[in-house]
């Protein structure tokens with residue numbers, strides 16, 4: 001039996017982000033999330049992850065310019081999205097197919113240099129919002145639309161969706177959301193991307209694989225259900241005539257008694273607090289100047305507070321706190337994004353983190369080959385076909 005290398009349990013090393021569940025802390029590129037996300041532009045955080053430092057003004061302007069130049073919808077992607085919408089393909093599948101179509105647009109080149117991989121990273125980060133927005137517009141019977149070159153990434157996404165400039169509060173809130181979810185340790189999609197990159201495959205393939213992992217409801221799919229839960233409580237409240245507090249309390253008790261879960265609460269790693277929820281909660285507050293948004297946020301906060309109180313009572317000691325998905329739902333709903341664009345919007349931000357991990361793994365890492373624990377049978381005796389009387393165990 002060969003002995004395992006001492007680092008067998010360590011899948012990889014990264015300088016990109018650190019998740020500390022015990023402290024309730026997330027470090028991105030060396031910065032505490034709370035210090036970075038509300039202040040930085042998304043382009044600054046992208047530069048930080050790709051270069052391990054903040055950009056100078058000139059470097060930032062150059063990056064903004066290069067991303068703006070790449071913010072186009074290539075013909076193969078447009079055809080792919082049109083076909084997907086025509087056949088009722090869901091948003092995350094449409095997005096992955098459109099990303100993969102980049103292999104047609106730019107067939108894998110012989111240039112395997114860091115510069116060539118970085119150029120691919122820029123293209124994918126620039127194009128992801130164009131793909132998500134084009135999907136949404138085609139589905140609504142509208143033609144895709146190109147954003148003006150001079151606006152930033154978050155503003156460009158909203159423009160590509162709506163064909164008009166969004167208000168500055170919505171842009172700032174979306175930018176804070178992008179910064180908040182850009183990277184989160186070795187989560188499932190990031191790990192997937194790193195595994196593909198570790199084989200020296202290519203950037204497009206690694207990002208497409210990450211999108212496939214993100215699609216699953218255990219990973220990127222929770223904000224839609226969190227919003228659906230809020231809507232269900234409000235619908236029941238209208239029917240019953242109870243207060244929002246009373247209806248929420250009844251809903252939480254019934255859900256838990258029935259073995260169900262409250263969407264947007266609890267986390268595998270964060271037990272004292274999810275720092276992303278705090279940052280997004282404050283970002284959502286920035287949208288409260290609009291009375292309709294303010295009323296929605298107030299209702300969501302009532303639902304949150306009652307849910308936390310009742311969970312503490314019916315699930316004592318489980319340390320169930322509000323997680324990032326609850327506030328994502330609140331924030332993206334306030335900005336006016338449709339729920340089936342929540343996960344693609346997550347991908348618009350997370351693709352920057354994926355590409356940083358892909359670059360790190362491709363050029364600083366080695367093949368990822370974790371150990372498995374074999375739990376199958378040992379040394380069975382071979383039985384010829386004609387002698388088998390029953391199904392072998």
Ligand code: ACO
Pocket residue numbers: 218219222256260261262263264265266267268269315318320323324325
């Ligand atoms: N609502 C009600 N009870 C819950 C919830 C919840 N949201 N989350 C955990 N619990 C309870 C469980 O029923 C269990 O109770 P028990 O001890 O009586 O059996 C206890 O808390 C521990 O549950 P686990 O499943 O062991 O906790 P785990 O850390 O594995 O789960 C998870 C984390 C999956 C996020 C869970 O809290 C959950 O299902 N939340 C709802 C879905 C959600 O919001 N997902 C998004 C998470 S954020 C992200 O992944 C990006």
